[in-house]
Amino acid sequence: MKKHFLSIFLLILLSFTTIKTSNAYQAVQTLTTDSGIDFWLTEDKTVPVIAINFAFSGGITADPSDKLGRASLLSSMLAQGADDLNENDFQKMLADHSISMHFSAHRDHFIGSLTTLTKYQDLAASLLKKTLLKPHFSPKTFDRIKQETIASLRQKQKTPSWLLWRNFNDFYYEDHPYTKPGQGTIETIEALNIADLEDFMHDYFAQQYLKISIVGDITTKDAKKLIDTIFSDLKKTSKYQEIEAFSSPSINQNKHITLDIPQTFILMGRPGLGKKDPDWAAAIVANYLIGGGSFNSLLMEKVRTEKSLSYGISSSLLTQNFADLFIIQTSTSVDKYEEMRKTITQALNEALRTGFTHEEIENAKSYLIGSLPLSLTSTNSIANAYLNIQLDGLPATYLQERANAINAVTQNDLKRATARLLGDLSFTSITVGQDRKTIESEQAN
């Protein structure tokens, strides 16, 4: 009797392992709670951990122009006490139970994340609920966080990457709300007050447009209960309004910002294409081959492997709700700048005219499909992936559909997508580094 019992036990164990390993992507369930809130659940019992990532619509683009930095400052002010718990008690409660709660402001969304050990799930849920409904904004804390934000912004403003993106956004998006600086400016941060943060919460912390992704060691029943505990008392409707899509960039412009460093940083951008575009899968492959694929990309081959002009160069597809871009970034020694420019142009011309071989395309497809599970190896990364799919308005089956679509990309599809991404090779281009005129005159001396 015991022997049989054991065999069955072993059999169950073995078959369980087989089921788990034959799935490349964890199964997602799209569910609704008793109170009517939709969410996506991925059950995963690898470790006793649960992660909840969620997003409200409304973010940086909703900052009024004299209150820039509002959404971002709110993200730093949450988790500083709530309801019956003062700042220190609240933070101690999180820390003592290793619960992490984070908020971040994005252009079109306000995103929150909660990670907890399964054994503390009820406590974690109640702390998040208190934060969303009754956060403390004490004037003393508000002032402290403001000073911290200003100090960090002041330092950031002297970094090449901040200068590149700040100037690029100003230049590329013209009058569109996407020019708004996420952290605000020192002046607008100083002018913000507590009521501004409360306005944001009042307008956008709502069940309407709310997207939730929960992953980890939790059952369907408990997940429903947990989501209802956290979100069911939020008001139903949001004041979020879509902004106009940005469609007419003024590309083919260059701007240089002076900074006394040994390299020149380069950021180039032009219109890209979005995830619902019929050429999306082909664009993923094209970007990989042009500059997205690290050592397997044309730009890296020419710029680093052949000419040693840089430690790295990359291209990327930046997809957002109201503007899609194709971006190239690199840095090189000041005296190699001209050669770098020439090499990039030659490489992009080669991508357009010569294109890529059948073998290169098949290798790219093999990487893009095969590597996906590598991004889904922690509770948080899975939660984040499935939240982003929802924010893009894509179905729960997207990962499988993406794989199928990439698999079906032909050489002609790739040619068309490359032509759409690179166009006439005109870019909005920002450089940060030493003033090149000074260098030239020094060399002339």
Add this chain to the structure above:
Amino acid sequence: MAILNLFRFLTLFIVLLPVTTYAGTFNAQYDRLDNGMEIVVIPNHRAPVVHHMVFYKTGAADEQWGKSGIAHLFEHLMFRGTKTLKDGEFSKTVARLGGRDNAFTSQDCTSYHQSINKDHLEKMMAMEADRMINLDLSKDNIEKERQVVIEERKQRLENNPFARFYERLNPLLYTNHPYSIPTIGWLHEIESYTEDDIKKFYQKWYAPNNAILVVSGDISLKEVKLMAEKTYGALSPKGYFPPRERPQIPENLTKNMSISTTFSDPQISQFYWQTHRLVPSHSMDLKTSMAFDIIIEILDGNEASPLYKTLIKEKGKAISTGISYDGSKLDWGVLSFSAVFNKETEINDFKTALETLLKTYAEKGFTQEDINNAKAKMTDRLILMRDDLTSPAYIFGKSMTSGLTFDEIENWHLHLEQVTKEDIDHVFQNYILNSNGPNSIVEAILMPETKDKKEQEEL
């Protein structure tokens, strides 16, 4: 018969038990190949993927004097092809199989790693074993990669005011010690080493018995060992590795010296104050190093902990502050205090307040409640660490190449449990209130460039 069956039942049950309960910190397993290569496997069955790492017990601190950065340049050259694999083909093969690869060099180790579907693990091992002995070190490849490294040095170090700061600070902290030299090397030395230097470096350190194989993911030790025997197992061990010398700091010179220095930089906007002192690392003294971890958890674990709560929230003495300890080293670790200010004049006031705070702990010691609470949080966080595929593999490789044993890491939570209140109070007295390390405390301030200001004042 019945007894025998029961016995079998129990045996089976005991074998199965570790699968379902939480036995070690990481539930990792250890073995060794006949040629001396060590193996660590950390099973994690979330997805059908593995993270494959090879750690060499050599890093920047093992370089010959005057050849700084050669370990790192060599790491780059490992991607440039072998006798049978074309230049760049290593990474291309990994990518074609749906994997990602990279490598890094630190003071005490060099590591190469790939994340990939478990079906391709043996192929990764075969390629990694190939480049352990068959690297093609052509002159052309060396020159090209030397230029790339010079660009890397500029991009990551010379462009960055904080990196520039540490490059100037470390020689003050580590007198007569290789840790004073940046891992990437001094520019003029990167430009100087010859083909022969590089070949000698390869000969000296790269062999299976100077390497540790770490695999985490959807796999068992048995499977890993079979593949490792076929690939790495075919390589011959080397007879001799030079001792990993870390020259000693001349105590009579540095001990009673007070070092305080200021660096100004046009790319800096705030006043960054720090003190650094050398203290035992994990491998030098595990108990002492764990006491540091516990003390920091108590004093500075979160924003409700005494350091931030008292000095920042209640007294507003700085913009932010923190204590950190880097103990993952073969030789001396570093304990640091830091704070950020808007004005230089605020620094002294902060230092007085910090001293007062530390003195309260000197008088009453740490409470058993604080200690238990810190240990519980640290143990909980070990569970969170297992959530990820790469972190546990990194921790094993990094720690074992800097002198810890497999058992010390696998039983981390048990060692943590054994640190007593007496240990903690003693370490606090010896290393935090007083500096009983080999060196005096180094105080450094990184601040905005003041030249213009001075000129204005003079006018």
